[in-house]
Each structure stands twice: as C-alpha cells, then as structure tokens.
C-alpha cells in the first residue's frame with residue numbers, strides 16, 4: 093500500500109519516496125480516462141473562467157497557434173468557441189485515446205487538431221504562440237518540468253504559457269486508487285522550475301473554475 097507523502101520542499105523531495113515504477117504508474121489512470129465529469133470533480137465545469145483569464149494576458153488572436161495540454165472533455169476549447177476567442181490553429185494533446193476520439197468528433201473543425209500522445213515525449217508539427225493547460229500539470233510525476241521542456245521545443249519566441257496548479261506543499265499518489273499522482277507547488281518552486289525549462293515568469297494570478305475551486309494561475313513566456 094502506498095502511503096501519501098507530503099513533500100517537505102522542492103529541493104529535498106526525492107524519488108526514493110515513491111516506487112520505482114512511479115512515472116509509469118502516474119500515467120495509468122489518464123491513459124484510460126473517459127471524457128466525462130470524472131475529470132472535473134464529478135461534475136461538468138465551464139472553461140469560461142480560465143479562457144477569460146488567458147485572454148486577458150493576450151493568449152488569443154487570429155494569427156496565434158494554440159497548444160492545449162490535457163484537454164479532457166474539451167471544456168477550454170468549448171470556452172474558446174462560446175467566447176469566440178480567435179486563433180489560427182488549435183492543437184490539443186491528450187494521453188487518453190478515448191478523450192481524443194471524443195474531441196475529434198465534438199470539435200470537427202479545420203482549424204482544430206486533436207493529437208494522441210504524452211506531452212513529455214510527443215513530437216509536434218506546429219510552432220505555437222500560446223500554450224494553455226488546466227487541471228493537468230499537477231498530475232505530472234515528479235513535476236511539470238519534463239512536459240514544459242518538451243513543449244518549449246515547439247514554441248515561437250515570446251510564446252505565452254498559461255496553466256493552473258494547486259498552491260501548497262503535497263506530493264502523493266491518491267490512497268484511494270494508488271495511481272492518481274498529484275503535486276501541489278509553492279510559488280518559489282514554480283519559479284525555480286520555470287527557470288530550468290527555461291521560461292520567464294510573467295505573473296502569478298488566480299482562476300476560479302467554480303465556487304470553492306480556485307487555483308493558482310501561472311503565466312510564463314518563452315524568451316524572445
């Protein structure tokens with residue numbers, strides 16, 4: 093039985109706290125995830141709040157190519173559509189085949205592509221001006237560093253990277269299923285990891301997805 097483990101700090105967290113197969117284990121749930129409310133606290137949640145915040149930082153525009161990491165059932169893309177947020181092209185990457193099949197059907201547009209793969213290793217054909225991701229980077233083991241390093245290879249100079257996290261100190265596999273990894277971050281940890289990517293920190297903000305579901309919003313930029 094895995095015990096939930098509170099990570100003392102970023103600098104002292106050690107892989108030794110977790111089983112040798114922790115990385116593979118952290119993918120188990122998401123590879124099989126269906127596109128339903130199980131991805132968002134057991135109920136459908138609008139993506140409007142996240143999209144409005146992203147738009148306020150200049151994430152959208154008719155010449156911008158957008159990458160979304162972990163679209164789930166497509167609530168951010170739906171938010172873009174409902175708010176008529178412009179983009180030149182929107183590419184959504186998800187590790188779940190079920191999600192990809194569902195999204196490709198739901199958003200059958202010439203300017204939207206849904207790609208199956210792991211964000212840490214996927215190879216992409218586009219160059220991006222904006223990356224958005226909600227409720228996803230907190231599940232990457234042992235951190236979001238490898239994902240952003242991989243994605244950065246495909247970013248245009250000055251590209252925006254906007255994602256949410258839970259603020260705090262925790263690093264655990266959920267005792268209930270032993271495969272859902274979650275990590276919370278302090279702002280200092282986020283700043284250190286962004287430097288390692290490297291991305292420049294633009295701002296810490298907040299996004300309220302629903303009452304009582306407020307998350308730390310991180311806004312970063314690819315150096316010019």
Ligand SMILES: C[S@@+](CC[C@H](N)C(=O)[O-])C[C@H]1O[C@@H](n2cnc3c(N)ncnc32)[C@H](O)[C@@H]1O
Nearest residue numbers: 122131162163164186187188210211226227228
């Ligand atoms: C908690 S859900 C959030 C879904 C959506 N972003 C939202 O806010 O409603 C996490 C999503 O990220 C996807 N995901 C998890 N790990 C991933 C990875 N390594 N690469 C690509 N997608 C991943 C999951 O399949 C799932 O769709």
